[in-house]
Amino acid sequence: MLHYAVVFFVVALIAAVLGFGGIAGAAAGIAKILFFVFLVLFVISLITGRRRV
Template identity: 85%
Template structure:
């Protein structure tokens, strides 16, 4: 998921360089959403992994 966030960020940078503001804004929004979803899933996986096994 982090890979896709980075890909959309690169797409946003390239679109911004070529002057496509709408596409750059949309790609940036998608990259932000994917990054925060990645962070939430990462924290959840850390917390679940630290539970003692019964």
């Protein structure tokens, strides 16, 4: 999932350089959402992984 967030971030940067503001904003928003979902899932996996040990 972090890979997809990075891909959308790169797409947003390229679109911003080329002047496509709407596409850049949408891609940046998607990247931000995916990054926060990744963080939440990562923290949950850390918590559940420590309880098993």
